[in-house]
Amino acid sequence: MSTPLITTRELAKSYALGGFTVQALRGVSVEINAGEFVAVMGPSGSGKSTFMNLLGCLDTPSGGEYLLAGDRVSGLGSDALAAIRNRRIGFVFQSFNLLPRTSALENIALPLLYSGVAGEERNRRATARLAEVGLADRGHHHPAQLSGGQQQRVAIARALVNDPVLILADEPTGALDTQTSCEVMALLQQLNAQGMTVVLVTHEHDIAEFAKRVITFRDGRVIEDHMVERPKDAAVLAAQLRAEQVVEEARP
Amino acid sequence: MNVLASIRIALRALRINKLRSALTMLGIIIGVAAVITMIAVGSGAQSQIEDQIKGLGTNLIILMPGSSTSGGVRMGAGSRNTLTEEDGYAIQRDVSAVQASAPTLRGTGQVVGGSGNWSTVFYGVSPEYFEARNWVVAQGKGFEAADIAGSAKVALLGDTVARNLFGDTDPVGQVIRIRKVPFTVIGTLEKKGQSLMGQDQDDVILMPISTARNRVLGQGAGRLRTVGSVSIKIRDGESMTEAEAQIRELLRQRHRIQPAQEDDFTLRNLSEVLSAREESSKIMGLLLAAVASVSLLVGGIGIMNIMLVSVTERTREIGLRMAVGARGRDILTQFLVEAITLALIGGLLGIALGVSSSVAIGKLAGWPIQLGIEPVALAVGFSAAIGIFFGFYPARKASRLLPIEALRYE
Ligand SMILES: Nc1ncnc2c1ncn2[C@@H]1O[C@H](COP(=O)(O)OP(=O)(O)O)[C@@H](O)[C@H]1O
Ligand SMILES: [Mg+2]
Numbered sequence: 001m002s003t004p005l006i007t008t009r010e011l012a013k014s015y016a017l018g019g020f021t022v023q024a025l026r027g028v029s030v031e032i033n034a035g036e037f038v039a040v041m042g043p044s045g046s047g048k049s050t051f052m053n054l055l056g057c058l059d060t061p062s063g064g065e066y067l068l069a070g071d072r073v074s075g076l077g078s079d080a081l082a083a084i085r086n087r088r089i090g091f092v093f094q095s096f097n098l099l100p101r102t103s104a105l106e107n108i109a110l111p112l113l114y115s116g117v118a119g120e121e122r123n124r125r126a127t128a129r130l131a132e133v134g135l136a137d138r139g140h141h142h143p144a145q146l147s148g149g150q151q152q153r154v155a156i157a158r159a160l161v162n163d164p165v166l167i168l169a170d171e172p173t174g175a176l177d178t179q180t181s182c183e184v185m186a187l188l189q190q191l192n193a194q195g196m197t198v199v200l201v202t203h204e205h206d207i208a209e210f211a212k213r214v215i216t217f218r219d220g221r222v223i224e225d226h227m228v229e230r231p232k233d234a235a236v237l238a239a240q241l242r243a244e245q246v247v248e249e250a251r252p
Numbered sequence: 253m254n255v256l257a258s259i260r261i262a263l264r265a266l267r268i269n270k271l272r273s274a275l276t277m278l279g280i281i282i283g284v285a286a287v288i289t290m291i292a293v294g295s296g297a298q299s300q301i302e303d304q305i306k307g308l309g310t311n312l313i314i315l316m317p318g319s320s321t322s323g324g325v326r327m328g329a330g331s332r333n334t335l336t337e338e339d340g341y342a343i344q345r346d347v348s349a350v351q352a353s354a355p356t357l358r359g360t361g362q363v364v365g366g367s368g369n370w371s372t373v374f375y376g377v378s379p380e381y382f383e384a385r386n387w388v389v390a391q392g393k394g395f396e397a398a399d400i401a402g403s404a405k406v407a408l409l410g411d412t413v414a415r416n417l418f419g420d421t422d423p424v425g426q427v428i429r430i431r432k433v434p435f436t437v438i439g440t441l442e443k444k445g446q447s448l449m450g451q452d453q454d455d456v457i458l459m460p461i462s463t464a465r466n467r468v469l470g471q472g473a474g475r476l477r478t479v480g481s482v483s484i485k486i487r488d489g490e491s492m493t494e495a496e497a498q499i500r501e502l503l504r505q506r507h508r509i510q511p512a513q514e515d516d517f518t519l520r521n522l523s524e525v526l527s528a529r530e531e532s533s534k535i536m537g538l539l540l541a542a543v544a545s546v547s548l549l550v551g552g553i554g555i556m557n558i559m560l561v562s563v564t565e566r567t568r569e570i571g572l573r574m575a576v577g578a579r580g581r582d583i584l585t586q587f588l589v590e591a592i593t594l595a596l597i598g599g600l601l602g603i604a605l606g607v608s609s610s611v612a613i614g615k616l617a618g619w620p621i622q623l624g625i626e627p628v629a630l631a632v633g634f635s636a637a638i639g640i641f642f643g644f645y646p647a648r649k650a651s652r653l654l655p656i657e658a659l660r661y662e
Contacts, residue, residue: 059655
């Protein structure tokens with residue numbers, strides 16, 4: 001068996017808050033292989049985001065180990081972590097986090113700016129990614145001129161632009177309606193079908209049902225980790241919802 | 253990330269808050285404009301003064317008779333008749349550092365000639381006078397040895413005299429009367445303009461010293477051939493103080509002055525004037541530096557303030573940039589470039605304002621203006637330095653944010 005893409009061993013994170021410490025993660029050991037589609041579930045405050053931020057090298061653990069494709073990440077310097085975020089990981093946030101007053105294309109090209117890719121090449125690759133998420137004609141629109149779903153798709157294009165090995169999405173559908181959520185999930189499923197590893201945080205069962213594996217957190221610990229027999233197809237559901245809406249609107 | 257991309261990001265950020273950026277630049281704009289204007293006006297005045305001093309000659313020593321004492325009251329330099337024409341020639345002969353030594357007699361009087369009359373100053377001079385006082389013959393010719401030997405009634409007119417007597421017609425060859433004595437005008441002198449004291453240096457007539465003594469001032473032969481002053485020019489590269497000491501020594505010998513006795517003559521040179529000018533321009537420079545540093549400091553603090561605000565406002569942006577791979581130094585560069593851009597644009601606007609207000613002052617007040625490339629280069633350099641200095645702290649603060657904390661910042 002090959003090396004898992006992600007290995008965590010007794011990963012812990014505590015925050016000093018005033019006089020006492022908050023134990024956000026209390027020893028999480030998981031392995032995630034390349035090509036998986038994992039949903040991290042659990043009630044609010046159970047440590048899901050903390051876990052994701054550690055996987056994404058946005059934060060450093062206070063205990064335990066994290067290996068990305070077999071390489072130890074814990075203990076690396078900030079520049080090395082920046083390089084990992086830049087080249088190997090793509091982030092999708094609940095609040096999209098696009099730069100305001102900046103075109104969709106420039107937003108998508110942002111990671112390339114920090115990997116020293118020349119201007120024309122940046123533009124070429126950003127244009128290609130924009131087309132992949134189905135927004136080829138919106139390249140020069142600013143975030144304020146795009147709908148929530150479109151903004152999230154631009155954010156996914158940005159996550160993909162530097163050909164990462166892993167997509168991390170923290171509540172990517174949290175700010176979207178059901179229809180748009182399904183469309184975004186369909187996009188993630190499609191990427192996973194093409195071989196991309198996706199780890200997604202959600203507290204909604206409906207969303208977790210699109211994943212192939214569900215890891216459930218409670219109080220900073222993994223309490224359940226199971227495979228989903230037959231994940232739902234988001235694209236099919238999205239089409240159904242769209243059809244229902246058409247019928248709804250056609251009704252007098 | 254390259255610098256060009258940083259500049260583009262900086263310009264966009266500054267454009268978003270146009271008014272704020274403009275107000276921030278104001279301190280630098282005013283500081284730089286003030287510096288440019290003050291340097292332009294100051295160095296204009298400076299170079300005018302320098303021209304005048306150069307016209308007079310910084311290596312000129314004026315030798316005058318000493319002061320006399322009359323009933324215990326000292327009468328001031330030049331009040332005694334202790335200086336002779338021969339003293340002047342001896343200095344020329346015996347002091348090697350002397351390039352030209354010209355004994356001079358001074359007189360004033362009414363001049364009639366051409367179409368009018370004019371009251372002016374005339375000098376009886378030896379031929380060395382032209383060299384000593386940097387007079388150039390504009391038209392006609394200067395004196396010859398024969399003119400001196402024969403007390404020839406020939407004269408050279410200063411520009412002011414020539415114009416007042418003859419207007420536009422050529423005075424060379426014309427006859428004028430100085431104190432009723434007829435003279436032939438053999439030449440005119442090149443214009444010199446005002447002296448340091450504001451006198452018209454061209455309101456003058458030059459004639460041979462013998463002519464002045466024998467025919468105009470009416471000092472008879474046989475008496476000591478006293479003179480009012482001797483103009484002495486020191487050779488380039490010779491030490492003024494040393495030359496002065498040698499002249500003093502020579503004169504004390506010639507006048508048989510005992511070691512304990514005071515000089516019966518006075519030596520003056522323009523280096524005193526020059527050093528006074530240097531002193532005042534040094535003070536001017538200090539004042540300028542003070543004004544410049546205060547306004548640039550204020551401008552710099554303004555930039556620092558706005559950059560701190562900007563870093564706080566854009567904490568989430570910084571977090572996002574870090575999340576997609578920006579390193580600390582990328583963020584540092586970005587905010588530093590933004591601060592420098594802000595300062596440089598302010599500097600350039602300040603230069604534009606400074607140059608135009610200098611030109612306006614020159615036109616309106618009629619002052620001489622001197623705009624050089626140095627103050628402009630200095631202003632650009634200074635603005636950039638201010639951007640770096642005052643931008644560094646906010647930029648470093650931004651670069652040290654932790655990605656997750658910046659991203660979560662509300
Ligand atoms: N920066 C922080 N400072 C202090 N406590 C924090 C911080 N971030 C998260 N926590 C705490 O850690 C626990 C886990 O938080 P989080 O991982 O965000 O949970 P979830 O994403 O599952 O809702 C919570 O109790 C939360 O209050
Ligand atoms: Mg969360």
